[in-house]
Amino acid sequence: MHMGEHTRIRLSFVSPPTVSLSSLAAAVVAVTAAAHPPVLSKRVVHEARTFAPAGWSLHRRADPDAVVPLKISLTQSNLHRLDEYLLEVSDPESTSYGKHWTPERVAEIFRPSRESVDTVHNWLTNDCGIHPKKIRLGPNGGALHLDVTIAEAESILESEYYVYRHSEDGEERVAFENAYTLPEYVAKHVDLVTPSLHLPRSGASLARRAGKSSPVFARPSGAPKAAITDAEVPTDADHCDTYVTLECLRKLYNFYYEPVVPQKNTIGVVEVSNEVYQGQDLDLFFDKYSKSSVGDRPELVSITGGHLNPNETNTSFLGESTMDFELVMGLLGPKQNVSLYQIGAAGDTWDEALVAAFDKSYCSQSGVRSGLDCGNKPTSNVISISYHFEPDYPDPSNARILERVCAEYGKLSLTGMTFVVSSGDHGVAYGSQECFVNGTLVTQPDKGGFVGQFPASCPYVTAVGATQLAKNHTIADGEGATSDFPSGGGFSRIFPRPSYQKRAVTRYLNNYVPKSYDADVFNNTGRAYPDVSANGYPTVVALGGKFTRSGGTSAAAPIFASMIAAVNDARISAGKGPVGFINPALYSNLFRSSFNDITEGSNPGCGTDGFPASPGWDPVTGLGTPNFVHILDRFLLLP
Numbered sequence: 266m267h268m269g270e271h272t273r274i275r276l277s278f279v280s281p282p283t284v285s286l287s288s289l290a291a292a293v294v295a296v297t298a299a300a301h302p303p304v305l306s307k308r309v310v311h312e313a314r315t316f317a318p319a320g321w322s323l324h325r326r327a328d329p330d331a332v333v334p335l336k337i338s339l340t341q342s343n344l345h346r347l348d349e350y351l352l353e354v355s356d357p358e359s360t361s362y363g364k365h366w367t368p369e370r371v372a373e374i375f376r377p378s379r380e381s382v383d384t385v386h387n388w389l390t391n392d393c394g395i396h397p398k399k400i401r402l403g404p405n406g407g408a409l410h411l412d413v414t415i416a417e418a419e420s421i422l423e424s425e426y427y428v429y430r431h432s433e434d435g436e437e438r439v440a441f442e443n444a445y446t447l448p449e450y451v452a453k454h455v456d457l458v459t460p461s462l463h464l465p466r467s468g469a470s471l472a473r474r475a476g477k478s479s480p481v482f483a484r485p486s487g488a489p490k491a492a493i494t495d496a497e498v499p500t501d502a503d504h505c506d507t508y509v510t511l512e513c514l515r516k517l518y519n520f521y522y523e524p525v526v527p528q529k530n531t532i533g534v535v536e537v538s539n540e541v542y543q544g545q546d547l548d549l550f551f552d553k554y555s556k557s558s559v560g561d562r563p564e565l566v567s568i569t570g571g572h573l574n575p576n577e578t579n580t581s582f583l584g585e586s587t588m589d590f591e592l593v594m595g596l597l598g599p600k601q602n603v604s605l606y607q608i609g610a611a612g613d614t615w616d617e618a619l620v621a622a623f624d625k626s627y628c629s630q631s632g633v634r635s636g637l638d639c640g641n642k643p644t645s646n647v648i649s650i651s652y653h654f655e656p657d658y659p660d661p662s663n664a665r666i667l668e669r670v671c672a673e674y675g676k677l678s679l680t681g682m683t684f685v686v687s688s689g690d691h692g693v694a695y696g697s698q699e700c701f702v703n704g705t706l707v708t709q710p711d712k713g714g715f716v717g718q719f720p721a722s723c724p725y726v727t728a729v730g731a732t733q734l735a736k737n738h739t740i741a742d743g744e745g746a747t748s749d750f751p752s753g754g755g756f757s758r759i760f761p762r763p764s765y766q767k768r769a770v771t772r773y774l775n776n777y778v779p780k781s782y783d784a785d786v787f788n789n790t791g792r793a794y795p796d797v798s799a800n801g802y803p804t805v806v807a808l809g810g811k812f813t814r815s816g817g818t819s820a821a822a823p824i825f826a827s828m829i830a831a832v833n834d835a836r837i838s839a840g841k842g843p844v845g846f847i848n849p850a851l852y853s854n855l856f857r858s859s860f861n862d863i864t865e866g867s868n869p870g871c872g873t874d875g876f877p878a879s880p881g882w883d884p885v886t887g888l889g890t891p892n893f894v895h896i897l898d899r900f901l902l903l904p
């Protein structure tokens with residue numbers, strides 16, 4: 266059995282009208298409005314969207330007397346300097362390399378300014394007539410909260426609230442239809458307002474979408490599965506074109522490393538919703554490949570109610586988690602504890618749930634959703650994520666949330682964390698082959714613009730593509746981009762290209778992009794990914810009591826994450842800190858010969874051949890596959 270439909274926490278913003286409060290408030294507004302006519306100031310559209318995410322339809326006007334908890338998230342200070350701060354601690358040429366910040370310093374530097382708090386507060390009290398007693402500054406000074414009636418909120422934001430209903434489970438939320446406005450002088454101090462336009466894109470509708478091409482919930486799912494009928498599953502590295510064993514991975518990447526200071530080092534893997542592992546499968550795998558690991562389990566860190574399910578037998582829900590832990594625990598061996606960040610099936614926005622769990626200021630400053638775990642979960646030096654949470658596409662309302670979450674990856678990286686993320690298994694298309702047609706996402710069109718995926722498209726994570734050995738090729742022949750499924754890669758339509766990859770990406774754009782691609786096929790100024798790649802097919806795993814061949818960029822990410830964990834172990838044992846944000850180093854001259862350049866293959870999608878792999882960096886295999894010994898050596902040279 267499986268857990269049934271993904272349990273969604275119902276999160277209706279519409280509370281029953283509290284008559285006394287609302288009529289009192291209405292009276293206050295009326296009196297104040299009469300006493301002080303609002304100062305006229307130019308208003309600007311602050312957030313807008315053209316259509317609601319799939320599944321949501323406008324149902325009726327919201328009840329004007331209902332009370333709505335309005336949250337006005339303030340603009341973070343110094344956010345425009347995030348890249349600069351990150352380069353200071355992660356550029357190999359920087360004198361502050363490796364000098365990571367404390368979480369307190371991060372909170373302090375990015376906390377909204379007094380000016381922002383005062384400007385918005387004064388506007389609410391003076392122009393909007395809200396009684397100061399009704400306005401509360403959130404715990405980290407990041408947002409102003411006020412419980413107001415729908416009618417009051419509409420007058421503050423100059424828009425109209427509607428009740429939207431989800432076609433699948435009848436969930437209701439209040440939201441504006443197109444846009445809301447703020448006075449121009451206030452707008453620059455406000456990041457976003459909730460509830461306003463945001464409706465969860467993920468949740469049930471994503472589950473349904475992913476279900477079309479694959480039963481697996483939100484995991485990159487394009488890699489085919491093949492049961493191994495041969496009872497003699499190899500343990501050696503002699504047939505890495507057909508059976509990728511741990512020994513294949515070690516040999517391919519020169520990755521023979523036993524942790525020296527495992528008690529001082531940490532690595533974690535993210536799993537979402539009802540994607541779980543079964544202990545018997547880990548033991549079946551370890552018994553063959555890592556005997557001394559038999560009986561070992563990851564340490565569970567539950568986020569927003571995430572939990573294991575020992576009753577799960579449907580391999581559709583076991584594939585991701587099982588493969589991730591067999592690879593990470595298998596490659597790092599029994600000495601290194603590995604954390605499992607299991608994020609509950611809380612309906613939507615796993616991306617917000619994850620960053621909020623590490624940084625409590627996220628909840629108070631943005632956090633579109635309530636009920637998140639806030640800063641109370643242990644971090645890890647390296648975190649591996651084999652999921653896509655959202656399409657990378659410029660829906661004006663959604664893009665703001667993705668920007669906010671992406672910045673949070675950057676802020677957490679400032680403290681010395683490394684986020685390693687799979688690049689997806691659908692080539693230049695998103696999810697179940699979605700592409701950009703006439704300004705919207707269309708599934709499997711004959712032709713369409715390329716669509717990236719988040720969080721791989723965020724410039725503060727290390728995105729990993731997938732490679733494989735061609736049939737009958739040996740390790741000595743070298744790998745190409747995967748051909749059994751197209752490895753994800755391309756250019757963000759939201760995030761601009763970070764400086765660390767400009768040289769490498771410009772070289773690709775100037776020399777290898779097919780001439781037939783019009784300007785709107787992809788955004789050639791965007792953050793380009795993946796950054797690196799690792800073998801992603803056909804990975805030998807034990808799943809549902811049997812050995813199976815699986816894979817995907819889902820495998821490539823935990824493989825690469827294991828190597829970065831090993832690098833951290835060596836650095837810590839040498840009295841240094843963890844590497845944190847690694848991209849500026851990986852693209853630098855220091856690491857020029859640390860990768861096996863992959864030049865064969867491409868990543869088709871959206872009715873095209875996608876991008877060709879090429880000499881140097883390319884949007885299929887990134888800089889190439891790692892030569893662990895070389896990477897370790899380079900990171901040990903750095904302070």
Ligand SMILES: *[C@@H]1O[C@H](CO)[C@@H](O)[C@H](O)[C@H]1NC(C)=O
Nearest residue numbers: 266267480481579580581582
């Ligand atoms: C496993 O789950 C998938 C996705 O929900 C479903 O399509 C499939 O029928 C399930 N398989 C079994 C054996 O229940």
Ligand SMILES: *[C@@H]1O[C@H](CO)[C@@H](O)[C@H](O)[C@H]1NC(C)=O
Nearest residue numbers: 527528529564600601602603
């Ligand atoms: C690993 O986890 C186990 C179980 O939680 C714990 O007893 C042990 O001390 C941990 N080892 C290290 C090296 O942290």
Ligand SMILES: *[C@@H]1O[C@H](CO)[C@@H](O)[C@H](O)[C@H]1NC(C)=O
Nearest residue numbers: 267268572573574575576577
């Ligand atoms: C697993 O099954 C047992 C027995 O039916 C039940 O008591 C338990 O609640 C189930 N656990 C989960 C997580 O569903």
Ligand SMILES: *[C@@H]1O[C@H](CO)[C@@H](O)[C@H](O)[C@H]1NC(C)=O
Nearest residue numbers: 701702703704707710711713
């Ligand atoms: C896109 O728009 C064009 C022009 O309006 C129309 O001819 C075409 O059918 C549209 N394509 C899709 C897939 O909707």
Ligand SMILES: *[C@@H]1O[C@H](CO)[C@@H](O)[C@H](O)[C@H]1NC(C)=O
Nearest residue numbers: 506507734735736737738739
């Ligand atoms: C691989 O080798 C086998 C045995 O020599 C041969 O039958 C097969 O055609 C080869 N496959 C490819 C794709 O070269």
Ligand SMILES: *[C@@H]1O[C@H](CO)[C@@H](O)[C@H](O)[C@H]1NC(C)=O
Nearest residue numbers: 758759760761762788790791
């Ligand atoms: C291209 O990406 C940039 C960010 O790099 C963004 O500002 C711009 O709007 C995007 N253009 C299109 C057409 O998507």
